Amino acid sequence: MFSATQLSGRAKRAGGQPISRLMTLALADPTLISLAAGFVDQQTLPVEITAQAMEQVLSDPAEARATLQYGTTLGDARLRQQVLDRLRHADGNPEAERKLSIDQVVLTAGSNQLLYLVADALLDPGDIVLCATPTYFVFLGVLDNLSARAWGIATDAEGIIPAAIDEQLRHLERRGELGRVKAIYVTSYFDNPTSVTLSAPRRAELVKLVERWSRTSKIYLIEDAAYRPLRYAGDDLPSLRSYDTTGETVIAAETFSKSFAPGIRVGWGILPPALVEPVASLKGNFDFGSPHLNQRLMSAVLEMGLLEEHIARLKSGYQRKLAAMLAAADAFLTDIPGVHWRHPSGGLYVWLVLPPGLNAGMEGALWKRALAEHVMYVPGEFCFASKGHPVERNTMRLSFGVQQPDRIHDGIEALSRAIRQVLADGG
Amino acid sequence: MFSATQLSGRAKRAGGQPISRLMTLALADPTLISLAAGFVDQQTLPVEITAQAMEQVLSDPAEARATLQYGTTLGDARLRQQVLDRLRHADGNPEAERKLSIDQVVLTAGSNQLLYLVADALLDPGDIVLCATPTYFVFLGVLDNLSARAWGIATDAEGIIPAAIDEQLRHLERRGELGRVKAIYVTSYFDNPTSVTLSAPRRAELVKLVERWSRTSKIYLIEDAAYRPLRYAGDDLPSLRSYDTTGETVIAAETFSKSFAPGIRVGWGILPPALVEPVASLKGNFDFGSPHLNQRLMSAVLEMGLLEEHIARLKSGYQRKLAAMLAAADAFLTDIPGVHWRHPSGGLYVWLVLPPGLNAGMEGALWKRALAEHVMYVPGEFCFASKGHPVERNTMRLSFGVQQPDRIHDGIEALSRAIRQVLADGG
Numbered sequence: 025m026f027s028a029t030q031l032s033g034r035a036k037r038a039g040g041q042p043i044s045r046l047m048t049l050a051l052a053d054p055t056l057i058s059l060a061a062g063f064v065d066q067q068t069l070p071v072e073i074t075a076q077a078m079e080q081v082l083s084d085p086a087e088a089r090a091t092l093q094y095g096t097t098l099g100d101a102r103l104r105q106q107v108l109d110r111l112r113h114a115d116g117n118p119e120a121e122r123k124l125s126i127d128q129v130v131l132t133a134g135s136n137q138l139l140y141l142v143a144d145a146l147l148d149p150g151d152i153v154l155c156a157t158p159t160y161f162v163f164l165g166v167l168d169n170l171s172a173r174a175w176g177i178a179t180d181a182e183g184i185i186p187a188a189i190d191e192q193l194r195h196l197e198r199r200g201e202l203g204r205v206k207a208i209y210v211t212s213y214f215d216n217p218t219s220v221t222l223s224a225p226r227r228a229e230l231v232k233l234v235e236r237w238s239r240t241s242k243i244y245l246i247e248d249a250a251y252r253p254l255r256y257a258g259d260d261l262p263s264l265r266s267y268d269t270t271g272e273t274v275i276a277a278e279t280f281s282k283s284f285a286p287g288i289r290v291g292w293g294i295l296p297p298a299l300v301e302p303v304a305s306l307k308g309n310f311d312f313g314s315p316h317l318n319q320r321l322m323s324a325v326l327e328m329g330l331l332e333e334h335i336a337r338l339k340s341g342y343q344r345k346l347a348a349m350l351a352a353a354d355a356f357l358t359d360i361p362g363v364h365w366r367h368p369s370g371g372l373y374v375w376l377v378l379p380p381g382l383n384a385g386m387e388g389a390l391w392k393r394a395l396a397e398h399v400m401y402v403p404g405e406f407c408f409a410s411k412g413h414p415v416e417r418n419t420m421r422l423s424f425g426v427q428q429p430d431r432i433h434d435g436i437e438a439l440s441r442a443i444r445q446v447l448a449d450g451g
Numbered sequence: 452m453f454s455a456t457q458l459s460g461r462a463k464r465a466g467g468q469p470i471s472r473l474m475t476l477a478l479a480d481p482t483l484i485s486l487a488a489g490f491v492d493q494q495t496l497p498v499e500i501t502a503q504a505m506e507q508v509l510s511d512p513a514e515a516r517a518t519l520q521y522g523t524t525l526g527d528a529r530l531r532q533q534v535l536d537r538l539r540h541a542d543g544n545p546e547a548e549r550k551l552s553i554d555q556v557v558l559t560a561g562s563n564q565l566l567y568l569v570a571d572a573l574l575d576p577g578d579i580v581l582c583a584t585p586t587y588f589v590f591l592g593v594l595d596n597l598s599a600r601a602w603g604i605a606t607d608a609e610g611i612i613p614a615a616i617d618e619q620l621r622h623l624e625r626r627g628e629l630g631r632v633k634a635i636y637v638t639s640y641f642d643n644p645t646s647v648t649l650s651a652p653r654r655a656e657l658v659k660l661v662e663r664w665s666r667t668s669k670i671y672l673i674e675d676a677a678y679r680p681l682r683y684a685g686d687d688l689p690s691l692r693s694y695d696t697t698g699e700t701v702i703a704a705e706t707f708s709k710s711f712a713p714g715i716r717v718g719w720g721i722l723p724p725a726l727v728e729p730v731a732s733l734k735g736n737f738d739f740g741s742p743h744l745n746q747r748l749m750s751a752v753l754e755m756g757l758l759e760e761h762i763a764r765l766k767s768g769y770q771r772k773l774a775a776m777l778a779a780a781d782a783f784l785t786d787i788p789g790v791h792w793r794h795p796s797g798g799l800y801v802w803l804v805l806p807p808g809l810n811a812g813m814e815g816a817l818w819k820r821a822l823a824e825h826v827m828y829v830p831g832e833f834c835f836a837s838k839g840h841p842v843e844r845n846t847m848r849l850s851f852g853v854q855q856p857d858r859i860h861d862g863i864e865a866l867s868r869a870i871r872q873v874l875a876d877g878g
Contacts, residue, residue, distance in 0.1 A: 038732035287743035305465035316714035
């Protein structure tokens with residue numbers, strides 16, 4: 025009787041996030057060991073600290089009432105100052121960061137909303153973003169939703185390869201498409217999905233490269249530093265942002281979702297001045313600004329000095345889980361020819377590479393076999409841009425954040441059975 | 452040295468929200484009495500209730516940990532059930548609402564995000580939304596941001612006029628543009644800016660009218676019920692949604708921002724089944740779902756039965772302020788020929804109509820004169836769609852929510868001085 029709904033072009037392209045399909049599968053089988061979800065370890069979530077900080081936030085009636093009122097679109101000024109101070113401290117206060125002002129800080133619903141806002145501010149349909157290969161698949165979904173084009177750039181143990189970016193940009197220039205390149209997206213610490221950290225020399229090189237290529241048409245460098253606090257070995261590196269001496273090139277995204285609690289959803293961005301007004305305007309239309317209460321809560325957590333001890337506790341938990349995953353991999357996967365993985369020094373993921381030709385994707389035999397063994401992973405194929413560097417289907421992302429060590433052990437053992445069986449069946 | 456930033460088309464059109472310009476002006480003059488901001492009364496914000504409910508949410512460690520984890524994109528199932536139960540109770544449980552399922556409820560960052568999501572899901576550039584005249588200016592800004600076209604429809608004391616919609620749709624049909632009409636936007640209770648409530652007969656008529664016009668191309672009815680709980684006189688009316696017996700026509704938006712606290716930012720939508728997946732996908736890209744903690748907090752407030760007493764307290768406060776504004780208007784404005792206003796029975800606004808020809812807009816003499824008298828209002832011109840019913844610049848929105856009664860009194864007195872002066876100067 026009624027005519028069909030005519031969705032917008034954007035809505036038609038919005039359904040591409042593969043993780044929701046995986047979550048539906050996970051919920052349907054309660055015996056399943058999911059090594060797929062990028063959730064944080066529920067056991068370590070900071071209940072007492074949250075209660076303590078919330079009490080502080082609500083203790084002074086006048087302050088508490090202000091907290092329950094609308095905030096501003098950019099967010100609570102005290103928290104913006106605090107995240108800026110923390111960044112300066114972490115980066116050793118180089119010249120580039122002394123120039124930063126809180127007017128460039130916007131508080132968002134997780135770092136993901138910052139990525140969405142920046143993409144929406146910069147990208148018209150057909151515009152181009154260069155990404156590492158592999159890269160964060162949720163951001164690929166966002167680009168697809170905006171009808172932008174993602175181009176994959178080769179990576180190695182030091183992260184995205186500047187020479188490969190250079191080559192790609194030259195290629196696009198020859199095609200007359202350099203003007204469509206709006207940004208390069210880089211996860212600078214323990215990236216999702218490979219846990220690789222961009223090396224210090226590459227950071228310096230990348231900023232210079234992007235500045236050089238921006239002479240005719242502006243290209244931004246989007247730094248996703250969501251996993252920076254989750255380092256288990258080695259020394260912290262200064263942010264990619266700290267190499268941006270002009271302050272006009274790097275867009276930095278961070279979040280308390282991984283280092284504190286995703287259920288509070290406070291992230292932030294540090295924006296080049298030219299992007300502050302456009303991002304604030306878009307955010308004004310989206311939600312009038314993120315919840316004031318949550319921002320004041322995180323501000324109190326920082327003020328009371330409760331974040332560092334929590335991160336220390338978190339890290340020791342994740343280190344134990346990472347060790348469990350690596351031990352299980354050593355025990356169950358080492359003797360399968362062609363299977364290898366890196367030892368991450370931070371983050372939440374182990375990137376597993378299978379023999380060439382073994383398809384770990386959702387259309388392949390391994391996916392079904394693994395589900396039959398009650399174990400789930402994120403197929404690596406989701407993490408590849410559709411253009412540029414080819415898709416490597418013999419890969420998968422394994423998360424060690426959610427499951428307890430014994431379940432990680434059992435999950436890797438089940439995965440090993442599945443891989444062996446598929447290989448025995450001829451791939 | 453660097454080339455200029457190339458913003459997206461959307462970002463270029465996102466700066467149109469006039470309220471941010473007003474807020475900047477208000478901040479610049481601390482002696483200003485702002486009758487512009489649609490904020491809620493800060494004095495009545497529920498600090499104790501929030502503290503009590505938060506304690507409850509965090510009291511059980513396992514539940515508290517789950518609360519601090521990511522939630523789902525649609526939101527907490529318990530709160531979705533609660534808002535549905537409340538709607539059924541408020542509407543007297545008609546047939547149409549028994550059929551509703553929590554799968555159709557999505558929790559958002561205020562009702563505003565729901566409006567944005569629905570607009571983004573339905574509207575391609577050039578698509579048409581019919582709106583009351585005047586209407587909620589923030590939504591007009593959203594439509595403009597999406598390059599959609601807003602058409603103003605005449606209203607009277609019962610709200611938007613169905614015959615005028617009918618006429619407009621026939622006109623668009625003749626122009627071959629009926630297929631571009633995606634929705635009619637209606638604030639069903641104490642609308643922003645006029646405080647008019649859509650009458651019961653109009654509710655029934657509107658749903659039928661939209662169903663009739665949807666035979667060839669689907670048209671939705673967007674019901675913004677943000678102010679429903681703020682009724683100071685008369686009996687509640689069943690929602691527009693409750694007249695939608697098929698469940699496929701009305702999109703309903705509500706919020707706890709006005710009835711509880713905007714700083715917590717929990718709103719929700721009830722969606723026709725065809726829109727659930729598209730809206731959830733878009734929201735997944737925006738923010739992965741709104742903060743779980745805030746949803747559990749509001750769920751506890753409801754479960755503990757703390758909302759009703761708070762609303763009762765709120766209403767008595769706003770009633771006092773409304774009375775102060777009406778008394779001041781009687782005292783200072785009655786004797787100015789051609790000035791008139793309605794007596795609202797709910798909401799937060801008084802809509803003031805000035806003599807024809809007196810321009811209350813930002814380009815007119817009154818605006819500058821009022822600022823010189825340290826009083827600010829929202830120029831009515833912002834509340835008119837650019838097409839359809841003509842803009843009436845001799846209008847303004849006055850908010851009584853924020854200021855205390857003595858400041859309301861002083862503000863109206865100052866406004867009266869400004870109006871008299873401009874009239875004496877010849878308009």
